[in-house]
Amino acid sequence: xxxxxxxxxxxxxxxxxxxxxxxxxxxxxxxxxxxxxxxxxxxxxxxxxxxxxxxxxxxxxxxxxxxxxxxxxxxxxxxxxxxxxxxxxxxx
Amino acid sequence: xxxxxxxxxxxxxxxxxxxxxxxxxxxxxxxxxxxxxxxxxxxxxxxxxxxxxxxxxxxxxxxxxxxxxxxxxxxxxxxxxxxxxxxxxxxxxxxxxxxxxxxxxxxx
Numbered sequence: 001x002x003x004x005x006x007x008x009x010x011x012x013x014x015x016x017x018x019x020x021x022x023x024x025x026x027x028x029x030x031x032x033x034x035x036x037x038x039x040x041x042x043x044x045x046x047x048x049x050x051x052x053x054x055x056x057x058x059x060x061x062x063x064x065x066x067x068x069x070x071x072x073x074x075x076x077x078x079x080x081x082x083x084x085x086x087x088x089x090x091x092x
Numbered sequence: 093x094x095x096x097x098x099x100x101x102x103x104x105x106x107x108x109x110x111x112x113x114x115x116x117x118x119x120x121x122x123x124x125x126x127x128x129x130x131x132x133x134x135x136x137x138x139x140x141x142x143x144x145x146x147x148x149x150x151x152x153x154x155x156x157x158x159x160x161x162x163x164x165x166x167x168x169x170x171x172x173x174x175x176x177x178x179x180x181x182x183x184x185x186x187x188x189x190x191x192x193x194x195x196x197x198x199x200x
Contacts, residue, residue, distance in 0.1 A: 039183070040154075041194040081099055081181060082150070083195075085141035 027064040039077035102151040127159030
């Protein structure tokens, strides 16, 4: 028992219910067989855009820094071709 | 020689024969500048998500091109003289994708 205290071990089952559990965050684009960022794939791009049509920051979506760069470029290209809207005013 | 993707938006008022002739003259302009077209795709009539000039719809055409980078300038100049092309984009890519593209797949 004393040894256990030394290693500060808390089993996983104990941690699971706590709200401060450190869940592993991962980038959705840098995994194996993850989707390729492309300006023609609007269904995928719409997931990273808010209700108003703004790009969602990477601290919320957990996209890595380099991939967020590609993503924002792809969204801007899709907007230019009128595949996506700059502003979504449908709810007015 | 580099790989490029091009998307052209054509105005919705013109007939199919005119549309074909616009695309043919575009391919001719590329071959004049010692480039070649690898693949083409027609995305048909689509709704625009915002108004461009006076149009709410447009015909989309997609090209996969192999051409030298400095010749793109001439193509842009040629496109600006064409009346029926509303908007265009050139994108440099490392490798060409396999067709059909996801946008085209989704609709059908």
